[in-house]
Amino acid sequence: MAARTKTAKDRPSYRCTECGWQAAKWLGRCPECQAWGTIDEYGAPAVRTTAPGRVTTSALPIGQVDGRQATARSTGVPELDRVLGGGLVPGAVVLVAGEPGVGKSTLLLDVAAKAASDEHRTLYITGEESASQVRLRADRIKAIDDHLFLAAETDLAAVLGHLDAVKPSLLIVDSVQTVASPEIDGAPGGMSQVREVAGALIRASKERGMATLLVGHVTKDGAIAGPRLLEHLVDVVLSFEGDRHARLRLVRGVKNRYGTTDEVGCFELHDEGITGLTDPSGLFLTRRAEPVPGTCLTVTLEGRRPLVAEVQALTVDTQIPTPRRTTSGLETSRVQMMLAVLEQRGRISAIGKRDIYTATVGGVKLTEPAADLAIALALASAASDTPLPKNLVAIGEVGLAGEVRRVTGVQRRLAEAHRLGFTHALVPGDPGKIPAGMKVLEVADMGDALRVLPKSRRREAPRDEEERR
Numbered sequence: 001m002a003a004r005t006k007t008a009k010d011r012p013s014y015r016c017t018e019c020g021w022q023a024a025k026w027l028g029r030c031p032e033c034q035a036w037g038t039i040d041e042y043g044a045p046a047v048r049t050t051a052p053g054r055v056t057t058s059a060l061p062i063g064q065v066d067g068r069q070a071t072a073r074s075t076g077v078p079e080l081d082r083v084l085g086g087g088l089v090p091g092a093v094v095l096v097a098g099e100p101g102v103g104k105s106t107l108l109l110d111v112a113a114k115a116a117s118d119e120h121r122t123l124y125i126t127g128e129e130s131a132s133q134v135r136l137r138a139d140r141i142k143a144i145d146d147h148l149f150l151a152a153e154t155d156l157a158a159v160l161g162h163l164d165a166v167k168p169s170l171l172i173v174d175s176v177q178t179v180a181s182p183e184i185d186g187a188p189g190g191m192s193q194v195r196e197v198a199g200a201l202i203r204a205s206k207e208r209g210m211a212t213l214l215v216g217h218v219t220k221d222g223a224i225a226g227p228r229l230l231e232h233l234v235d236v237v238l239s240f241e242g243d244r245h246a247r248l249r250l251v252r253g254v255k256n257r258y259g260t261t262d263e264v265g266c267f268e269l270h271d272e273g274i275t276g277l278t279d280p281s282g283l284f285l286t287r288r289a290e291p292v293p294g295t296c297l298t299v300t301l302e303g304r305r306p307l308v309a310e311v312q313a314l315t316v317d318t319q320i321p322t323p324r325r326t327t328s329g330l331e332t333s334r335v336q337m338m339l340a341v342l343e344q345r346g347r348i349s350a351i352g353k354r355d356i357y358t359a360t361v362g363g364v365k366l367t368e369p370a371a372d373l374a375i376a377l378a379l380a381s382a383a384s385d386t387p388l389p390k391n392l393v394a395i396g397e398v399g400l401a402g403e404v405r406r407v408t409g410v411q412r413r414l415a416e417a418h419r420l421g422f423t424h425a426l427v428p429g430d431p432g433k434i435p436a437g438m439k440v441l442e443v444a445d446m447g448d449a450l451r452v453l454p455k456s457r458r459r460e461a462p463r464d465e466e467e468r469r
Helices: 078-084 104-115 131-141 156-166 191-208 229-233 280-284 332-344 369-384 410-419 446-452
Strands: 013-016 039-042 093-098 122-126 148-152 170-174 211-216 236-241 248-256 264-270 273-276 295-302 305-316 325-328 355-360 392-394 424-427 439-442
Touching (some): 078 236, 078 264, 078 273, 104 170, 104 273, 122 131, 122 156, 131 273, 148 156, 156 191, 170 191, 264 280, 264 305, 325 332, 332 369, 355 369, 369 446, 410 424
Parallel strands (some): 093 211, 093 236, 122 148, 122 170, 170 211, 325 355, 392 424, 424 439
Antiparallel strands (some): 236 248, 295 305, 305 355
16 A cells, blocks of 8 residues: 655644744744844645634723723832833733843842732742842842742742642743743743743733733843743833943833833842832942042933933053054944044044043943043043033034034933932033023033133143144
């Protein structure tokens, strides 16, 4: 008897979980999106027709839908509530991602304790540590509450069993990559496992009206690990950022179905735990009795939140043929552009032939163009060894032609600087309403901006030999 020929319907098919590209055979790398390890086998779906079934709830006019069920409840941490849009909505699933050691577990354990009450229990599932290790951290940050339940589990069925036993209002899973289902092939953290675990927890959260916080790992590129489907399924995606050697931590909203994504929460990580910073500008400033050459203040916007930050620059004679360019907290390309503008448009010669060191204070990262004017003034002040006037802030984008361009939110930036006691500001033209008692100088180009350097103490940078002759 001849063997049955394998039809196209019986042959396995393969599809990329990232972009959906399909192939007839397995490949290690997707030719479409260039992602590794994303090609999974799936069967050809049979052609079926779905008959109309019984509806669970009747459709209502949108004006008659009860919106009170989506009322947010505070987490007890105001800075986190700011990013979430007021708090946690019942049934919402939040994905918190960040690099190892940035403070995700510390923050969520603090949230678990503060959100627990008589009416609202909290269940904390840890898959990376033992229960005793989490208890030690809870003692250190004073996150002990009788209504906070703790379990160390890596099996999805056991996690769902804890939900039936505890009946929590808030579930925290640290992390989703460590939980696995025995019914799905693959190691914990794999594509199929993460998809199954996240799907089961999301279904349980929606059915029970239970808010869920999932901790997610990140790749070496900073992206959230796992299938992209995970970010589409959850309601909120938060990114936890911060330098491991600095105290400042920022929580940004990447996706939020219940609020805006332009809010930022500021936290300070210390030995006793993590605390919210309602006024974080103090971390980014150095208070001095007298101004120092090479320093300039600016106001940056983190989302809609203005923060006053300090830019520092230092120029020294080089001992090597190629001068050094070292930056910390600033984009190297922006600093190089400001050096070129100062030398060509500001007529500060020989600055490019010296070693240049630029940095920010407190670990803040300045990436927006509004800090260009402050960077340029700090470099000019360091090159001429002349300090800028006291209580001065500089706001504006600098173009390659030397012009100072307008930026967004100038009024909010000036209001924040005035609140902190700064009395003078350099801004582009037409800044809008100016706070009472604040002197604002509108500058059109770098020539106007460099005039704020005191002439009596100005010392220009060394010129070339031809210019000296």
